[in-house]
Amino acid sequence: MALSTSNEKGYFCSMKPFTELLLHWYAANGRALPWRQSQDPYRIWISEIILQQTRVAQGMEYYLRFVKRFPDVRSLAEAPDDEVMKYWQGLGYYSRARHLHEAARRMNGTFPRTYAEVRALPGIGDYTAAAICSFAYGMPCAVVDGNVYRVLTRFFGIDLPIDSAKGKQKVEQLANELLCKERPADYNQAIMDFGAIQCTPRSPQCDCCPLSGGCQAFALQSVETFPVKRHKTKVTDRYFHYIYVRAGACTYIHKRTGNDIWKNLYELPMVESEGAWDMTQLLSSPTLAQWLHPGETPQVHVIEPEVRHQLSHRLIHAAFYEMILPEDTLSFSSFLRIPIEHIEEYAVPRLIHAFLEKYL
Numbered sequence: 001m002a003l004s005t006s007n008e009k010g011y012f013c014s015m016k017p018f019t020e021l022l023l024h025w026y027a028a029n030g031r032a033l034p035w036r037q038s039q040d041p042y043r044i045w046i047s048e049i050i051l052q053q054t055r056v057a058q059g060m061e062y063y064l065r066f067v068k069r070f071p072d073v074r075s076l077a078e079a080p081d082d083e084v085m086k087y088w089q090g091l092g093y094y095s096r097a098r099h100l101h102e103a104a105r106r107m108n109g110t111f112p113r114t115y116a117e118v119r120a121l122p123g124i125g126d127y128t129a130a131a132i133c134s135f136a137y138g139m140p141c142a143v144v145d146g147n148v149y150r151v152l153t154r155f156f157g158i159d160l161p162i163d164s165a166k167g168k169q170k171v172e173q174l175a176n177e178l179l180c181k182e183r184p185a186d187y188n189q190a191i192m193d194f195g196a197i198q199c200t201p202r203s204p205q206c207d208c209c210p211l212s213g214g215c216q217a218f219a220l221q222s223v224e225t226f227p228v229k230r231h232k233t234k235v236t237d238r239y240f241h242y243i244y245v246r247a248g249a250c251t252y253i254h255k256r257t258g259n260d261i262w263k264n265l266y267e268l269p270m271v272e273s274e275g276a277w278d279m280t281q282l283l284s285s286p287t288l289a290q291w292l293h294p295g296e297t298p299q300v301h302v303i304e305p306e307v308r309h310q311l312s313h314r315l316i317h318a319a320f321y322e323m324i325l326p327e328d329t330l331s332f333s334s335f336l337r338i339p340i341e342h343i344e345e346y347a348v349p350r351l352i353h354a355f356l357e358k359y360l
């Protein structure tokens, strides 16, 4: 990657050793990502939101498709909700897409130019505001994300828990002290790339690390104990029973609403239970009884008894059933009836998408 070196531009006169070493590492190892070729705050914003909880390799394709279809604030603001969700389908964390859309609508055609205005947009926290303002406008704002927590706690041997107020404050303060004020964008990108490539969560490459001489965790031979956390993420099990209805050439779907996962995405009719169920329990559930028209006796069989789908805080145990009903059925009248061949047009969670790809 063609990055400027320190000596060519004489940037490093006032820098701390950590910062200088990091920028040297970045000059040789930084990633040439498409959004880094741009100072357009809109494109930087889209890339940052996509990359939250998404790996670069997966996010790249989504980013390119998204900015091709929605090249600026106005085109995103004017797009229908369902289309934005469709472009996000498969990325997960769908509140990101809803917030993007809402923020674009609030911007009135122009991306805001101050940190306070950027930070006030829906879906933008301290990290994203600092990333946009430093990358697009060259503002001296240090980013603090998971990579930064890991690199700084290891290098400086900070054993305060990063999920405590004191730990957060310590790392944020340090990040701002270390920021290269002359090159905030390069510095921020450097520390994130360093965390993603060199100082990785598992098996960091300490043996060939240019920072190892000053790294406290390396000196203490306790690299993998940093960063320290007080609480582990609690994962809840949920049990979903999906019903793929076939009524002639049609099926039924609905849009998820409410403050639960996958809001605004479509799914097949689904019954949720407290624990694992077999087909007999599903068929006797009051929810299913409400959907079936009295007098209609569907044929039902299991397609997938259990598919496990991991989300950040939940493990979904999904079962899929096929239900055959007459073409002119009166059941599922509260659902959206669509031709099966049109189901691809609707944005669905990745779990449903994988099922449809496999069975349709």
Ligand code: SF4
Residues within 6 Å of the ligand: 151, 154, 155, 198, 199, 200, 204, 205, 206, 209, 210, 211, 212, 215, 216, 217, 218, 223
């Ligand atoms: S020596 Fe290891 S732990 Fe320390 S900064 Fe380098 S990669 Fe990270």
